Amino acid sequence: MAKLxxxxxIRALRFEHGExxxxxxxxxxxxxRQTIAAIEAARYSPSLEVAFKIAIVFGQPLExxxxxxx
Amino acid sequence: MSYTQKSxxxxxxITLIVLFNYMQSVLSMTPQxxxxxxxxxxxLISLAIQTVAMLIVMHIIxxxxxxxxxxxxxxxxxxxxALKAKSVSLYILQIGVVHTVFSMLIGPQYGLPISxxxxxxxxxxxxxVIGKGVEAWLLYRG
Numbered sequence: 001m002a003k004l005x006x007x008x009x010i011r012a013l014r015f016e017h018g019e020x021x022x023x024x025x026x027x028x029x030x031x032x033r034q035t036i037a038a039i040e041a042a043r044y045s046p047s048l049e050v051a052f053k054i055a056i057v058f059g060q061p062l063e064x065x066x067x068x069x070x
Numbered sequence: 071m072s073y074t075q076k077s078x079x080x081x082x083x084i085t086l087i088v089l090f091n092y093m094q095s096v097l098s099m100t101p102q103x104x105x106x107x108x109x110x111x112x113x114l115i116s117l118a119i120q121t122v123a124m125l126i127v128m129h130i131i132x133x134x135x136x137x138x139x140x141x142x143x144x145x146x147x148x149x150x151x152a153l154k155a156k157s158v159s160l161y162i163l164q165i166g167v168v169h170t171v172f173s174m175l176i177g178p179q180y181g182l183p184i185s186x187x188x189x190x191x192x193x194x195x196x197x198x199v200i201g202k203g204v205e206a207w208l209l210y211r212g
Contacts, residue, residue, distance in 0.1 A: 031145040034072045034209070038147060043211075047146050 006045050008066045010036070013058045029053045073139035074148050075209040077132055082202035084124045089195040092117055096188045104185040114191065151208045159201025166193025 014020040022036045029036070029050055038044035039054075046054070055062045095113055096104065103109055133140035144152065170189045173182055184192070 032072050032074075032142075032148065034075075035145050035147040044147050050146065 004042050004045050005069050006066055007042050007069055008039065010040050010054065010058075010065065013060065013065065017058060025054070025057065028057050072148075072209065073132070073136050073142065074144060075206055076136070077129070078202050078206040078209065080128050080132065081125065082199055082206060084121065084128060085195055085199045085202065087124070088117060088121050089192065089199060091120065092188075092195065093192060096184055096192070101183065101185070104188060110185075110187055113188075117191070148209065151205055154208060155201045155205035158204045159197045162197035162200050163193060166190070166197060169193070 010025075014022070014025060022040070023033045026033045026036045030053070031046075031050060035044065035046075035050075039046050039050075051062060051066060055065055058065065092113065099109070167190065170186050170193065173189065174186045182189070
């Protein structure tokens with residue numbers, strides 16, 4: 001599947017936060033582990049709600065986590 | 071493999087089994103028997119009972135082995151995938167309905183040995199199988 005123009009740093013941030021697993025992040029955000037995996041691989045763009053929840057988990061502004069590559 | 075993916079795959083297998091059973095029963099009937107209302111309604115009732123019974127058993131077994139995820143609602147990605155799969159399924163159903171109407175208009179000259187009522191049921195089951203297959207595939211692909 002083609003990658004979307006929105007990339008992210010979730011994988012790096014997870015490791016910076018005590019090697020958090022995809023499952024742990026998924027449970028906090030309220031999605032499945034497969035959805036977190038798809039977001040990390042830039043195969044799925046999350047809704048604003050999920051994006052904000054991820055940003056809150058890592059304590060970072062949204063633009064530090066998600067980047068739009070034209 | 072996620073719980074939703076497992077459940078879609080198993081639902082697809084169950085619908086396939088029901089479809090083959092139904093097609094076998096219909097194809098073993100004579101054209102006159104296919105038009106018989108009592109026989110057709112009996113076949114439809116047995117189809118509904120078969121489907122419901124197998125789905126209940128499947129969900130009980132699946133939930134027993136995946137108790138943690140059994141009551142979890144679909145997340146946003148799974149919902150969007152379900153919508154895409156549903157649109158494919160509806161497209162197949164539309165083609166099937168148009169095909170059935172076409173075969174009714176042409177009449178007995180048309181080569182298909184299945185009455186329009188049974189054609190509609192088969193198309194509905196087939197569209198369901200394809201929809202579930204597409205959903206399972208999209209869930210797998212990410």
